[in-house]
Amino acid sequence: MSVEPEIRTTAGVVRGRWENAIAVFRGIPYAEPPFGSRRFGAPVRVQRWDGIRDALEFGPPVPRASNVGAAMSSVSGNVGDGSEDCLTLNVWSPDLGAAGLPVMVWIQGGTYLENNSANPDCDGATLAGSGVVVVSMNYRVGADGFGRIDGAPDNRGILDQIAALGWVQDNIAGFGGDPANVTVFGESAGAACIAALLVMPMAAGLFRRAISQSMPGTYFSERLATAISTTIAAQLGVQATVDELARFPPRALTDATDAVIQKMPEFVESWGPMALTPTPFSPVVDGDVLPRAPWRALADGAARDIDLLIGHTRDEYRLYTSRPGGEPTDARITAAFDHLTPSTDGSRRYRTAYPDATPGQRFEVLNSDWLFRMPSLHLADAAHVGGGPVWFYELAWSFNSEEGASHCLDFLLVFGTLSPEDVRAHRSAHPNAANEITDVAHTMRTDWVSFATTGKPVWAPYDPHTRTTRVYNTEPTTQPYPEERSRRIWSTHRFDTLDLAHAE
Structure with a gap:
């Protein structure tokens, strides 16, 4: 060689x-x-x-x-x-x-x-x-x-x-x-x-x-995506057209985008809940390149011949709240519960479902649910309705108390690029985490490779009744979906294309 x-x-x-x-x-x-x-x-x-x-x-x-x-x-x-x-x-x-x-x-x-x-x-x-x-x-x-x-x-x-x-x-x-x-x-x-x-x-x-x-x-309507791009282009004093934007190098566009990101929460009344996310971009449901949002299309049978493995981490949004300056203010918490919950009494429902959580912890759970966990779960539901084979997982293992099983941890385990030495060096690492990571990562990677090879993971397929979920922890388990409290809050919500909340 x-x-x-x-x-x-x-x-x-x-x-x-x-x-x-x-x-x-x-x-x-x-x-x-x-x-x-x-x-x-x-x-x-x-x-x-x-x-x-x-x-x-x-x-x-x-x-x-x-x-x-x-x-x-x-x-x-x-x-x-x-x-x-x-x-x-x-x-x-x-x-x-x-x-x-x-x-x-x-x-x-x-x-x-x-x-x-x-x-x-x-x-x-x-x-x-x-x-x-x-x-x-x-x-x-x-x-x-x-x-x-x-x-x-x-x-x-x-x-x-x-x-x-x-x-x-x-x-x-x-x-x-x-x-x-x-x-x-x-x-x-x-x-x-x-x-x-x-x-x-x-x-x-x-x-x-x-x-x-x-x-x-988050998938955007043409109207919402147009409003966002118009605002970014306005930072440069032009319209969002090929002819006008092509006069600027990419750095000018990234700088204009960053300026808009800094003030996105100000647009929440017109742009809706996406204004409370970390990014002004998402796929555009234009009826052509992307005909429909994935949930509707999968439920109608699109991709029923594709084997699907879907899941999330347990503490998705902890990645953001654990960063320096990430602790939410009272104003951010109020805005989140005003705009992100699936019903007008969403704040009460979260307090009832999570009575021992602090307002900041409920903020984290809400953002985890709205942005990552519930869209993933509902996508699995849609794939099942459409007749396609689907399996579900959650990563519950974590190596430190600050971040928990946060966003991004799962791919580090699958790729094997987070080493025991990295874990051991973390200031709040669990005592045995450096020893555990090798087995947890190997289990996830083996399951991913098995799925890619055969299309049949070692656990039962997902369906909306049993909600069978592979939970990765120090020992993997197969059980009903673990986030039942959040699932109930979101059970009647239908994820779809995001549009302008109010015309600008």
């Missing part, structure tokens, strides 16, 4: 390297740079190249607030540091022969604002070592990827994902993968993109299975 591996793709030959018995290829372009005349457009298939292209380094990150590449400041994207060539993907394979291994394609989250496949938390080596081919990708985020812009297709970031999945279909066999056995898996915004992919006609046939981890339940 000392010889550097070379694989011929549809665009040309790429050269990777062997790293601890895993063949790794980084920074393979799957689409042309999204700049110049291609800015705000659908992804364009990458042009062929001659010779051998080294695939040894991750490609540059897409335009985002923390990106310092020269493309961020260039309108044309024609820059000297190569940072415009950002639509790339990466492959980890344990066997480059004709093995026909299951393929797991990771769609990273990041509030639709951040995306960088070089993130070491999402390194695919350990997962690939379990017997699958792992693929990750860069896709456009922020206004470039998800802003509603007149003259541009909606959901450009998801169109990028579709282009990457098309690349997988065309090329993954050469990397030891089976293009007929592709599982997409993602967390947070990545999970919501997967729920959208399930019901998008353009994505039909690109994957066989899907794993949705902590899916946020």
Whole structure:
């Protein structure tokens, strides 16, 4: 395995390297740079190249607030540091022969604002070592990827994902993968993109299975998305059109977006509950690229031939409230219970259901429910109604008292990138957590790989009557859905496309 591996793709030959018995290829372009005349457009298939292209380094990150590449400041994207060539993907394979291994394609989250496949938390080596081919990708985020812009297709970031999945279909066999056995898996915004992919006609046939981890339940109407993009463009003194926004480099758009994020709660009366979230972007239900919100479409039978694994962590919103300055003020608590609960007496119902919780703790539970837990549970209900096979899980294990089983912990366990040493070094780590993490992570990873391989996890399918749930703790259990108090509060609510609360 000392010889550097070379694989011929549809665009040309790429050269990777062997790293601890895993063949790794980084920074393979799957689409042309999204700049110049291609800015705000659908992804364009990458042009062929001659010779051998080294695939040894991750490609540059897409335009985002923390990106310092020269493309961020260039309108044309024609820059000297190569940072415009950002639509790339990466492959980890344990066997480059004709093995026909299951393929797991990771769609990273990041509030639709951040995306960088070089993130070491999402390194695919350990997962690939379990017997699958792992693929990750860069896709456009922020206004470039998800802003509603007149003259541009909606959901450009998801169109990028579709282009990457098309690349997988065309090329993954050469990397030891089976293009007929592709599982997409993602967390947070990545999970919501997967729920959208399930019901998008353009994505039909690109994957066989899907794993949705902590899916946020925000999908925007055209009117709401237009109002948001109009407000962001107004920070630059222009209209939200391709012609006017294309005059500004990505950094100007990320700065304008950040300015709007800082004052989003001020828009809650017109924009509705999404104004209380950390991001102004979500997939747009435009009737074309994304015809309907996932819950309705799945209930009507969309994706009934796709095996689904859906779930969330127990303490989703603790990630945000445990951060410095994250403790909610009385005003934030009042606003949340005024706008996020599923009924006018929601505040009373939460006090009744959680009588021993402080107002801040009820705020955390409410945000966990509204943004992640209940959208995920209702998606499982919808998939079952539509006749599709679906399984459900909750991560209840945690390694420290401050964050609990918070948002993002599950993917760190699946990838195996949170080490016992990391756990041991945490200031509030549980006494035995460093010893426990190896087993908990191995169990989750084994279950994910088993699902990707066979489509049949080791526990019973979900249905709305038994609500069978795989609960990951120091010892995994199979039991009825653990968050029954919240489930009852939200039992009559119907998640759907978010629209303007009041016309602006």
